[in-house]
Amino acid sequence: MNEHYDPGQRRLPSQDFLSEPARSIPIRYRPDVLVVGGGPAGIAAATAAARSGASVLICERNGYLGGALTMVTLGSICGLYAVSPEHITPVVRGIGAEIAERLHTYGGTSGPMRWLETASLPYDPNSFKLVADDLTAESGVELAFHCSAVAVTREDARVTGVIFEGVDGRWACMASSIIDCTGDGTVAALAGAGFEHDVPNGQAPTTMFRFGGVDVERARQISRPELHACLERAVASGLSLPRTAGGAFSNQPHSMHLNITRILRDGVPPNTLDTRELSAAEVEGRRQLRAYLQAFREFVPGYEGCFIADIGASIGVRESRRVMGDYRLTLDDVLHEGRFEDAIACSAWPVEEHGAGRGTRWVFLAPGTYYQIPLRTMLPEGIEGLLVAGRCASASHDAHASMRVAGVCFAMGEAAGVVAAQAASSGTSVRNVDFASVRADLLRRGAFLGEDRLTQPV
Template sequence: MDIGTIHVDVLVAGGGAAGTVAAIAAARQGLKVLLIESQGCLGGSRTATGVDTFYGFYTPGNDVRRIVGGIPWEIVQKLVEEQACFERPNTYGAGTGITYDVEKLKIVYETMAVEAGVTLLYHSYACEVHSEKNQVTHVMVANKSGMTKVQAKVFIDTTGDGDLAFRGGAPFEKSSLNEMQSLSTIFFLGNVHTEEAKQVSHKELVRLMKKGNRLGDYKLPREDGSWHITPHPGVVQCNMVRVPGVDGTDPFAVTLAEIEGRRQVQEYSRFLKENIRGFEQCSLLSTSQYIGVRETRRIIGDYILTEEDVVEGRKFEDVIACCGAPVEDHQPGNGTRWAYVKGDGIYHIPYRALVPKLLDNLLVAGRCLSATHGAHASARNSAQCMAMGHAAGIAAAISIAENKAFHSIDVDSLKKRLIEEKAILNEAVETSVQ
């Protein structure tokens, strides 16, 4: 059933970290923006999946510098005002993380979007994309009311999976199931004596996992993982589950992965309770609303960011975001591959990596950017996804004002506006949430 047509300036598909910021940025430029989201909240993996920490705001190592500003940093400051976040060093050397109250972040995202004038539409999917002569003409959105036709001047794909770009005819790459990063179900435990639990080293945790598997007491697919404190006393977040060999765009495979992820949560919870000091009285509070998907389609754009670009710390004239996060490749096996940025520890994400080939009025932002498997494993961090969203929202305003395709807008104007909005494109700053 078709329930009519909606006309907007910008349609943003996907209300995760990238999409929420893209919608806010575009709406603040005076544009009529519709943001559709499949879940019942904004934030995507940052909220519904339970990933309660922003990474990518800071460079790793001893010379800590903040390299993301603008609207993403404004979001952090809102959390600070609510006393809903704190800084936390990363165990694996990915840099300082900003751990937050997931429920507070949902409210911060929604409040900022509504105040900017964004129209939100939850529980909705962009199921059809119609394009002609390299132009997306309209998108069919499905929800409980049936099908709605949405016409827009420009479109921003922040679905994570590149759904709009893919359905609109843009080329893409997808890793093989043997290479594609594994899925994870995040879980939260309550009644943990965290001070005692901190006395157990990560090395000891791994040793006990290996011993448990060897003796046949447990079935732990990943003999690794981490847990960390949250803003709530006695509550910890755990990232240990690993479900490999799953194509996150296959709904049947994802359904089985959800089932397997929750099964693993039960096993890891039991292991922690029975083996790790401080967890003796713990109880399982929740699992992620949907399983965490790290990698699916990578849209092919005007430039493909490579792992060499990342590791060599390459800089680009059309920079729209900085990143210092290492390559963090959650391989199908037990281990995670790490590769760190050389030189000054910072590389640039170019605007061209957001511009898909064969489509003139659509941008991508977030983890479906144009990047190789290795580069994607760095650039997908939350701060960078938000920074890409900020750039995409401003680029949408420029494209409409100039009546130009995204391929040919004035990138210098885009950079100037981003800097005016306190985005960091070159010089890092030494500030923190404290």
């Protein structure tokens, strides 16, 4: 399904529409680079652009940065490493590596950690908020919190500004280069970019939570297959659990973070771009949590005295709009070491697909290998002045199931920031920047853009 942004249109008969009166609004900001959305992609994009000397504003609807890493809370940061039996090798470096180091200084990580056939970096969401504040403040990024992008201004094919609704009403930001890091591709959709949003065949969302009162030593002795068997026994006893395989990470004493709920509506994922369906999904996630609390207490060793310590502030949306770019990353690229002349990032994360069943589909890359991501996946087809970075970049459903993870979003964001800053300083559109100069700049910053052999084990 390839649809345009039409909030409400499918639900209300036309007589239920009203016309808003036209009004004048203030232009509050005129930065070189505007970043919309402060998740992993947005933080890296804003920091990289500011370090290039651009004036940068980042607009975020929450009161903190981090996106899914802080508002959903994830178990670990994925996509940073290529993994073989001998080595865990970083394939996301640059700002991604810097974030990992800074998390260590706050005691906010203890990784990397191997699991399944891969490895990731467990992290503490609260420490991540501080790291994100530090990074952006030190690089001179201006922050605008509690504001949502609701409209864009365009001159022909070029997006020239974004209109926001904030605590102080409606205002505009005009910028030379704009980066959509909203995860949902909201700015691109508002600008008229094409996108894919295949709701029934998309990934299911998850409400994340953390149990306290866990005997972590004992809980850690349970393998994934054993946890699966325990939860299948809970299902056999009559408990309604949509998922019996999931991730459990502990980064604090007595505490375990669980990625285990699965939100479906009539057997398929809900449309998270529909207010009613999104609201029902939030409630359903918390309903499931009650069942998991009982299941873990009764059926999983180490969790006998557990309680709910924390619930993500928002449901976790894995997949919504995938914007159509000049290039659309494919499953073949992901599984067969895709190589591109305009590579701006690398990833070795497996295809991780959370569909409608009780399990999760994993397809691992060959040990020690990785694929490249081309700049063209971040350039929305037919639109000028705009990049899309992070999980809304251009990829097929299967390829997206690999490239969407936070570590890879850091790398895409950093590249988008460099491109946007170079475009602003040279007075050109992001599509026309000199790629050799972008590549040289990224390498100078320590980014990994792909080598024949991986030579830098952790």
